[in-house]
Amino acid sequence: MLEHKYITETPLKHRQNYAQFFTPENVAKLMAKWLLKDQPKNILDPAFGLGVFYEQINKINPNIHLTGYEIDSHIRTYYHSNNYPNLTIINSDYLQSDIKGYDGIICNPPYMRFQKFLNRHEILPILEKKLDKKLTGYANIASIFLIKAIQELNDKGRLTFLLPFEFFNTGYGTEIKQILVEQNLLKQIVIFNNEKDIFPEVTTTICLLFCQKNGQNEPIKITTIQNNQEINNLDKIENYYQYTLEKSELPSEQKWTPIITSLSQNITIPKDFCQVSMYGKFTRGIATGANDFFALTKSQIMELELGENNVSKCITKSPLIRKFVFTEDDFQELSNQNKSVYCLNVKDENQPSVINYLKQGEKLGLHDRYLTKNRKPWYKIEIRQPAPILFGVFNRGRIKVIRNYSNAINFTCFHGFYPNVFGTENLDKLFVYFLSEQGQSIIKSNKRSYGNNLDKLEPGDLNNCFCPNLKQLNLIDNEQVLEVIELAKTNEKKAILMSSKITELFFK
Ligand SMILES: C[S@@+](CC[C@H](N)C(=O)[O-])C[C@H]1O[C@@H](n2cnc3c(N)ncnc32)[C@H](O)[C@@H]1O
Structure with missing residues (x-):
């Protein structure tokens, strides 16, 4: 008390x-x-x-x-x-x-x-x-x-x-x-x-x-x-x-x-594995403080006359991505289906249409929320680059791992992986490991359970997870990696199977 x-x-x-x-x-x-x-x-x-x-x-x-x-x-x-x-x-x-x-x-x-x-x-x-x-x-x-x-x-x-x-x-x-x-x-x-x-x-x-x-x-x-x-x-x-x-x-x-x-676990983490932080850093997605206001569809942007300059491509909800690989074409498809795949990212605050939309937000009291009122100005969202690998924050069963080839940034539904030089060189290989059954069960050992089979991952949990070291990643065949990525676009089960087969190498 x-x-x-x-x-x-x-x-x-x-x-x-x-x-x-x-x-x-x-x-x-x-x-x-x-x-x-x-x-x-x-x-x-x-x-x-x-x-x-x-x-x-x-x-x-x-x-x-x-x-x-x-x-x-x-x-x-x-x-x-x-x-x-x-x-x-x-x-x-x-x-x-x-x-x-x-x-x-x-x-x-x-x-x-x-x-x-x-x-x-x-x-x-x-x-x-x-x-x-x-x-x-x-x-x-x-x-x-x-x-x-x-x-x-x-x-x-x-x-x-x-x-x-x-x-x-x-x-x-x-x-x-x-x-x-x-x-x-x-x-x-x-x-x-x-x-x-x-x-x-x-x-x-x-x-x-x-x-x-x-x-x-x-x-x-x-x-x-x-x-x-x-x-x-x-x-x-x-x-x-x-x-x-x-x-x-x-x-x-x-x-x-x-x-x-x-x-x-029924899996032994190989002792020479290193932590994911060796390859870069997971960061939580953009917290807007008012997703309904910041997330926009193509038609909303046109109706509000916000212009391309004041929006960014953005994954605003986890269910928008259904496959393991997300490309620029996938993004365009969602955009054409009028899904919320943009977010307000004001560059021209003097533009009358922008002023109008912000006023609408203020009328709803959005500028006075916990997150927004601590930002100056309240509508300026964090600056982020698109993350090439995304992890679902909440997961049931398998952890949602996405190889993102699009230019979309993401809201807090995903944690984004920002690679360093070692990570940049090995992104696809890391993705294959994350997709594999072995990688999934090692990552899951760091999860938090929320009951009802719902698990949560924090960026720190992911940074501390274990994965193959540089030498071990070098042993993976590049051709096979590309094959997994192609498979992941069309046949998820086969992609998991193949990535698990590749990953077996480290568990012998
Ligand atoms: C993690 S909290 C634990 C408090 C409490 N024992 C408990 O378990 O709920 C650590 C406490 O140590 C105090 N603290 C921090 N540095 C200290 C220091 N150098 N000497 C003594 N106390 C310190 C903090 O103010 C805080 O109240």
């Missing part, structure tokens, strides 16, 4: 500046229960926020003392009183604290780039000395929270952290993974597959780490959780897991996401 009040009253920018994303109660309870198993004498929460961990711990055992650090003076005004039993809140930067000796540490650390941290130049040398480590490569504060907390944990102590799953693929994560595994700290990883249900606010896959400083080399438990109901029915997380991995199966220099996601 306090969280709702806080979120409604606090500007988003402030929350972003402090990386304030709150742990849901049921997840906090799961972490707290595990933490309290060996009757710790004292507990530390390095990033207290609104105190969700304290609340849960206090409900289970009100006699344990918790120390919480919180840097933000604004959030601190939301604590009801200064008189919570067994709680000490320290109103300062955890990274500058000089503490140790905790039996239990529980944390949802701020996940933000170190460059954004104001005091970094001051605190970095002190921290490096204290932790006896060079921290220059540690691009994210969360990783420093984890390293520091491990040092402050007593022998036999327990530590649980909530982190984005991608943490295990980052360069700066390598050393931490090494510490976690080689010091036999890591006992269990819990991955939430359906974050929309559990973490409505976040756009990355979240996981929990459970560590204990008991020096015992035990198999690492891997748990995947699908929805809130599953969490609510859980009693002891340590007894709930689908897989176990030996230390040797989690090498620190390798990305852990493919290793772990492979477990729950």
